[in-house]
Every structure is written in C-alpha cells, then in structure tokens.
Amino acid sequence: MFSALLLNNMKINIRNKELIGWCIIFPIVLGTLFYVGFGSIYDIQSTDPIPAAIVYELDDKANASECRSMIESVFDNIKYDDGTAMVEYRETSLEEADQLLDEKEINGYYLVHGMADMELVIRSSNMKTSILSAILTGYKQNMDIMIKGFEKGLTQEQIVSMMYVGDYVKEQNLGGDSHDPYVAYFYNLIAMCCLMCIQTSLHIFPNIRASRSNLGKRHELSPGSQRIAMLAAFFAATLVQICISQVTLFYLLCILKIDFGGNTGLIILTTVIGTFMASTIGLAIGSLRLKQSVLESIALMITVGGGFLSGLMYGDIKWKLELNLPIINRINPASVLSDAFYHLNINHGGKGYTYSICYMLIVSAVFLTVGIIMSSKKSSKSL
Amino acid sequence: MAETVVKVTNLVKRYKELVALNNFNLDIKKGEVFGLLGPNGSGKTTTINCILALLSYDSGEIEVFGQKMRAERNDLKRRIGVVMQDVAVFDELTVYENIDYFCSLYISDKATRRQYVEEAIDFVELNEFRKFYPKKLSGGLLRRLNIACGIAHKPELIILDEPTVAVDPQSRNKILEGITELNRQGATIIYTSHYMEEVEQICTRIQIMENGKGIALGTCDELKQQIKNTENVIVNMKKISEEHLNGLREINHVYDVKFAGDRLMIKCSGGKHNITHVLEFFDKNDIHYDRIYSELPTLNDVFLEITGKELRDKE
Numbered sequence: 144m145f146s147a148l149l150l151n152n153m154k155i156n157i158r159n160k161e162l163i164g165w166c167i168i169f170p171i172v173l174g175t176l177f178y179v180g181f182g183s184i185y186d187i188q189s190t191d192p193i194p195a196a197i198v199y200e201l202d203d204k205a206n207a208s209e210c211r212s213m214i215e216s217v218f219d220n221i222k223y224d225d226g227t228a229m230v231e232y233r234e235t236s237l238e239e240a241d242q243l244l245d246e247k248e249i250n251g252y253y254l255v256h257g258m259a260d261m262e263l264v265i266r267s268s269n270m271k272t273s274i275l276s277a278i279l280t281g282y283k284q285n286m287d288i289m290i291k292g293f294e295k296g297l298t299q300e301q302i303v304s305m306m307y308v309g310d311y312v313k314e315q316n317l318g319g320d321s322h323d324p325y326v327a328y329f330y331n332l333i334a335m336c337c338l339m340c341i342q343t344s345l346h347i348f349p350n351i352r353a354s355r356s357n358l359g360k361r362h363e364l365s366p367g368s369q370r371i372a373m374l375a376a377f378f379a380a381t382l383v384q385i386c387i388s389q390v391t392l393f394y395l396l397c398i399l400k401i402d403f404g405g406n407t408g409l410i411i412l413t414t415v416i417g418t419f420m421a422s423t424i425g426l427a428i429g430s431l432r433l434k435q436s437v438l439e440s441i442a443l444m445i446t447v448g449g450g451f452l453s454g455l456m457y458g459d460i461k462w463k464l465e466l467n468l469p470i471i472n473r474i475n476p477a478s479v480l481s482d483a484f485y486h487l488n489i490n491h492g493g494k495g496y497t498y499s500i501c502y503m504l505i506v507s508a509v510f511l512t513v514g515i516i517m518s519s520k521k522s523s524k525s526l
Numbered sequence: 527m528a529e530t531v532v533k534v535t536n537l538v539k540r541y542k543e544l545v546a547l548n549n550f551n552l553d554i555k556k557g558e559v560f561g562l563l564g565p566n567g568s569g570k571t572t573t574i575n576c577i578l579a580l581l582s583y584d585s586g587e588i589e590v591f592g593q594k595m596r597a598e599r600n601d602l603k604r605r606i607g608v609v610m611q612d613v614a615v616f617d618e619l620t621v622y623e624n625i626d627y628f629c630s631l632y633i634s635d636k637a638t639r640r641q642y643v644e645e646a647i648d649f650v651e652l653n654e655f656r657k658f659y660p661k662k663l664s665g666g667l668l669r670r671l672n673i674a675c676g677i678a679h680k681p682e683l684i685i686l687d688e689p690t691v692a693v694d695p696q697s698r699n700k701i702l703e704g705i706t707e708l709n710r711q712g713a714t715i716i717y718t719s720h721y722m723e724e725v726e727q728i729c730t731r732i733q734i735m736e737n738g739k740g741i742a743l744g745t746c747d748e749l750k751q752q753i754k755n756t757e758n759v760i761v762n763m764k765k766i767s768e769e770h771l772n773g774l775r776e777i778n779h780v781y782d783v784k785f786a787g788d789r790l791m792i793k794c795s796g797g798k799h800n801i802t803h804v805l806e807f808f809d810k811n812d813i814h815y816d817r818i819y820s821e822l823p824t825l826n827d828v829f830l831e832i833t834g835k836e837l838r839d840k841e
C-alpha cells in the first residue's frame with residue numbers, strides 16, 4: 144500500500160503546476176533580482192577605507208586603557224588585500240557619533256560597553272555597513288574564543304594562536320570563504336525556498352481527514368491506514384520539495400555563480416535537512432484540529448514572518464535581533480537555516496553549524512512524531 | 527429470511543439544536559437494492575455518514591454485517607464501497623491513476639489491483655478516457671469516475687449517495703443500469719436520492735424519510751397501496767368554471783380536484799377506471815378540452831399524501 148500511495152503522491156506533487164511554479168519561480172526571480180540589484184556593487188571592489196566611529200561607554204573603568212588598545216589593534220589590523228586599512232575610525236562621544244552618522248560622514252559607529260560587549264549602530268544597509276557588521280561578528284567570535292579559552296584555563300599564547308588576533312578578518316576575508324558581503328541575502332533566499340515546503344505539507348492532513356475534505360472522507364471510510372497514507376503523502380511532498388530546493392541552489396551556485404563559501408556537499412545536506420524540517424512543520428500544523436484559515440495563517444507566519452525576521456526583506460533586522468533578542472534567531476527556522484549556511488561559510492561548520500543542524504533534526508523528529516500521533520481514524524461530530 | 531447487512535436502531539443525531547436524525551431505523555437485507563428517498567435536508571447523507579462511522583451520533587446503534595460499526599473497524603470498511611454525494615478525486619491524477627489510488631487503500635496486491643482497476647474502468651465505460659485528468663471530463667463522466675473509485679475493490683455492500691445529481695439523462699441511465707448490474711453480481715446496494723423516478727426504477731425496497739424520520743417503508747407497490755390515491759386523471763384545457771369543478775368533485779371516487787395553469791388534476795381513489803366517468807361528465811356538460819390522460823400514482827403521491835408536501839419542486 145505504501146509504495147503505491149507514494150508513487151501516486153509523487154505524481155500529485157509533481158503535477159501540481161501552481162505549487163511547482165511558485166516554489167521554483169519565486170526564489171529564482173527573487174535571486175535574480177537580488178543579483179541584478181547588487182550587481183553594481185559587485186563590480187566596485189572598492190579598497191576605500193570605510194569611515195566609522197568608536198564610542199566608548201565602558202562599564203568597567205579599571206580596564207579602560209587595555210580595552211581601548213585591544214580594540215584599536217583589532218581595527219588597525221583589518222586590511223584590504225592591498226594592505227590599506229579597511230576601517231578609518233575615530234574616537235568620538237555618543238552625540239558626536241550620532242551627528243556624524245546623520246550627516247553621513249561615517250557609515251556607522253561601534254558602541255563599546257566592554258571588551259566583550261560591543262554593538263554596531265548603522266542607519267542604512269549597503270556593502271560598507273555589511274562589512275562593518277561582518278567585522279563585528281568576527282570580533283565577537285574572537286572574544287568568544289578568548290573567554291572560553293580563559294575559562295578552560297588555556298594560556299594566553301594558546302588562546303592567541305587559536306584566534307589570530309587582528310589577522311582573523313583579513314585572513315578569512317571578512318570572516319569567510321566568500322568575499323561577498325551580500326551573500327547573506329542568498330542564504331535567506333535558499334532558506335525561504337526550503338521553508339516553502341511548509342505550505343505543501345500543510346495539505347497532507349486535510350486531504351486524509353473526513354472532517355476536512357471529500358478526499359479525506361474517501362480515506363477515512365476505507366480500510367487503509369491513515370498513518371501510511373499520511374507518511375506516503377509526507378515523503379512524496381518532501382522528496383519533490385527537496386528536488387525543488389536543489390534546482391534553486393543549482394541556479395544560484397552555477398548560473399548566477401553566487402559564492403556561498405563552504406563545502407558544497409554540506410550546503411546540499413543543509414538544504415535537505417532544512418526542507419525536511421519545513422515539511423514536518425507543515426505536517427504538524429496541518430494536523431491541528433483548527434479551521435483551515437487559521438492553519439494557513441500559522442504557516443504563513445512561519446514562512447513569511449520568519450523570512451522577514453531572518454532578514455530576507457530588510458537585512459539589518461537579524462542583527463538588531465541578535466543584539467537585543469537573540470533567542471528569536473535561535474528558534475526562528477528561517478534564521479537557524481540561514482545561520483547554518485553562514486556558519487558553513489565562516490567556520491566550515493563549527494559550533495554554530497552543529498547547533499543549527501541539531502535544532503533542525505530535533506524539530507523534525509518532534510513534529511514528525513506529532514504527525515504520526517495525530518493520524519488516526521475518528522468519528523467527527525460534524526462533517 | 528436473508529441475513530441483515532445493515533441494521534440501524536433508534537439512531538439520533540443532533541447538530542447543536544438541529545435534530546438531523548430522530549429515532550431513525552433501517553434493516554437492510556443481503557441482496558437488496560435499498561432506496562433511501564427523501565427531499566434535500568431530510569437526513570440521507572447524515573445516515574450514510576453515521577453508518578460509515580465518519581460521524582458520531584448521540585444515541586442508537588449501528589451494525590454492519592452483524593457487527594457494531596466503529597471508526598477503526600477496517601475489516602468491515604474493507605467490505606464496503608462508497609460513492610459519496612460530492613465528487614472526490616485528485617485533479618492531478620488521471621482517470622486510471624485515481625481509481626488505482628483509492629483501490630490501493632483496499633487492495634495491496636499489485637496484480638490484483640491492476641485487474642480490478644481495469645474492470646472498474648470497463649464497468650463505467652471510461653476506457654477511452656483513461657488518461658484524462660478529471661478537469662477535462664464532463665459532469666456525467668466525472669460522476670462515473672467517482673463511482674469507479676468507490677467500487678473498484680468489489681465490495682459486498684455498495685452505498686451510493688445521490689450519484690446522479692447534475693448528470694445528463696444518458697449518463698444517468700448508464701449509472702442506473704450499472705447499479706442494477708452490480709446488484710445482479712451479488713452486491714447489496716443502498717441508494718439515496720431525491721429523484722423518485724430513479725428509486726422507483728431500480729430499488730427493491732424503499733424507505734421514505736422526512737426531517738430525519740422514516741415515514742414509510744416497503745416495495746414500490748406496497749408504498750402505493752398504503753395510500754388512497756389510485757389514479758390521477760389529468761386534463762389539459764384552457765378554462766373551466768367553478769360550477770363544473772364542483773360537479774367533478776361529486777363524481778364517485780374523486781376526492782381532490784385542482785385547476786392550475788391550463789392543467790386540471792383529478793385525484794381518484796378506488797380502482798383505475800375513473801377516466802370514463804370524467805369523460806361522461808365532460809360530454810354531458812359540453813366541456814371542451816385539449817387532451818385527457820390517466821396516470822398511476824407515483825412515489826411523489828405517496829410522499830404528498832403522508833406529509834402534505836411535494837417531494838420536490840417539479841423540474
């Protein structure tokens with residue numbers, strides 16, 4: 144029964160022109176728009192120093208001078224390939240920095256509260272501000288390594304050798320294989336493409352439940368197992384969606400030649416796991432005994448709302464969240480998925496990537512279990 | 527007495543304050559073509575959904591093949607085939623694939639299933655349309671596909687809920703012949719409809735229902751014998767005076783006379799040859815008319831006499 148249902152469900156998914164069209168065309172069009180939109184910036188390859196300000200609002204006055212020299216040495220050591228400094232910084236007061244930012248004299252300023260506590264304030268999203276953000280990320284990661292190192296009782300030499308103080312950003316070229324500060328938009332895009340599977344899987348339960356549809360009546364009045372029918376529809380939808388996300392990925396990597404950085408095999412694996420997770424989310428939402436319109440709203444919130452929060456439409460939002468409410472970025476599937484690509488690029492995997500993958504696998508397991516539990520036959524009060 | 531296939535006892539089903547089924551009873555024997563006849567909203571579909579354990583009910587008992595029917599009784603469900611009131615097929619699957627899909631919920635053996643699907647396609651005569659998608663089928667063909675999806679697994683009990691709604695007369699006849707053929711091959715049939723002609727044509731026994739209650743049960747002839755109406759004389763004419771109408775009412779066995787829209791309807795009891803008395807009356811009074819004929823009562827007359835309402839609006 145399973146194989147027959149799986150085969151027929153594959154056909155149903157493949158022949159759903161609306162679905163296929165939407166899932167393939169949307170990311171490809173959006174990807175192309177991004178590409179064209181950023182195209183002019185891609186060509187500049189500027190080596191102009193980026194004007195920025197550093198504002199010290201130190202909580203810990205005792206270590207003030209250490210902190211200053213540490214931060215200055217970091218910025219002094221961030222250089223373009225030709226050796227010019229990447230950031231042209233000046234130390235200012237907070238008011239001064241705000242004014243300079245308003246007058247567009249600087250692209251942003253770093254607000255330093257302490258050695259390990261630094262924020263970036265920017266008012267626009269462009270390549271220069273993206274570089275400033277990337278520097279902040281790199282800095283924070285180094286600080287992280289340092290603090291953990293001290294906790295583990297490593298010597299200063301050991302820690303320095305791990306973090307390459309000052310050279311990190313330069314060597315890794317903005318902290319990653321990819322030289323492209325806009326690649327984050329494409330991470331979000333491919334994450335979105337995987338999450339589309341939520342919409343597809345949302346229909347699995349309505350199609351097999353008598354209270355939901357006429358097709359559902361057919362399923363429930365038959366002797367066939369609801370669980371097997373559900374799993375067949377689930378795997379068919381997931382497989383088809385995985386293929387779709389691979390098409391999009393292929394388009395971005397091979398046609399637009401976007402440089403994602405990181406291992407292509409791992410990127411593919413990540414899209415597969417991401418799509419699988421999205422499919423289980425859709426499945427579980429669809430299994431709730433709520434009105435169809437409510438289910439659709441929940442699914443839309445997770446895909447579009449999550450996409451928005453992960454920075455698909457407005458690049459800085461994820462940063463703002465990271466600084467103010469990081470938990471959102473840890474649990475929003477779109478952010479977790481785009482982070483996975485980011486970590487692949489930055490660290491070739493590492494802790495952040497492991498977190499993302501584990502999160503997705505756990506979410507998948509939980510929601511698939513929900514789906515399995517919810518698939519049973521039951522007489523309804525009303526049809 | 528043949529064994530009971532479906533037994534419904536004192537079934538009560540409420541939707542909030544609306545009582546959809548009110549102590550409804552059924553006792554359907556093996557080999558019957560059992561008709562469930564009633565106007566829209568009388569509770570036919572609700573009854574079917576309860577029998578199939580798709581719907582829960584407030585009280586009463588339902589037995590299928592002598593066993594209590596419940597949602598998880600897959601062994602009983604396997605022996606039932608259902609053609610629902612609304613067409614339910616996948617738009618993305620062809621005629622063949624749709625039948626195969628639903629048959630696979632019943633039959634796991636691939637070879638058997640292929641044979642059954644072929645037989646179902648032959649049965650509903652959709653052979654030349656086997657590669658068509660449902661969207662490309664006309665209403666009648668779509669209904670036939672819907673039927674094939676419900677019966678491909680060769681069930682012992684076939685339940686059809688208004689399978690001919692919105693179907694052209696040619697397809698309708700094909701469907702009715704098909705149902706009779708399925709019965710001849712051994713299946714017990716439950717057929718619901720609000721078309722009395724269909725029920726009269728194919729059903730061996732009929733339950734008439736109204737507002738969730740059974741109001742009359744029997745074979746077509748038995749039902750007609752339950753009422754006093756035995757003949758309807760119908761006269762097409764332009765006009766007739768009130769005095770003559772009263773004169774007609776005086777005729778022996780005539781119990782109701784109505785004139786409306788150039789049509790005079792004379793309802794008679796006690797035998798079949800009342801038309802001669804009407805003709806005599808017209809001759810004597812020199813009344814002119816266009817056409818006169820006599821009809822035997824239909825199930826509509828049965829319904830009308832029991833409930834005081836027409837079974838349905840005349841089409």
Ligand SMILES: Nc1ncnc2c1ncn2[C@@H]1O[C@H](COP(=O)(O)OP(=O)(O)O)[C@@H](O)[C@H]1O
Nearest residue numbers: 525526541546565566567568569570571572573
């Ligand atoms: N889901 C429902 N909720 C509320 N009332 C319903 C529902 N389904 C049917 N009914 C009501 O129950 C009665 C019987 O309906 P139904 O069984 O569909 O009649 P039939 O099939 O004979 O046309 C009708 O009055 C109908 O309005």
Ligand SMILES: [Mg+2]
Nearest residue numbers: 570571611688
């Ligand atoms: Mg009905």
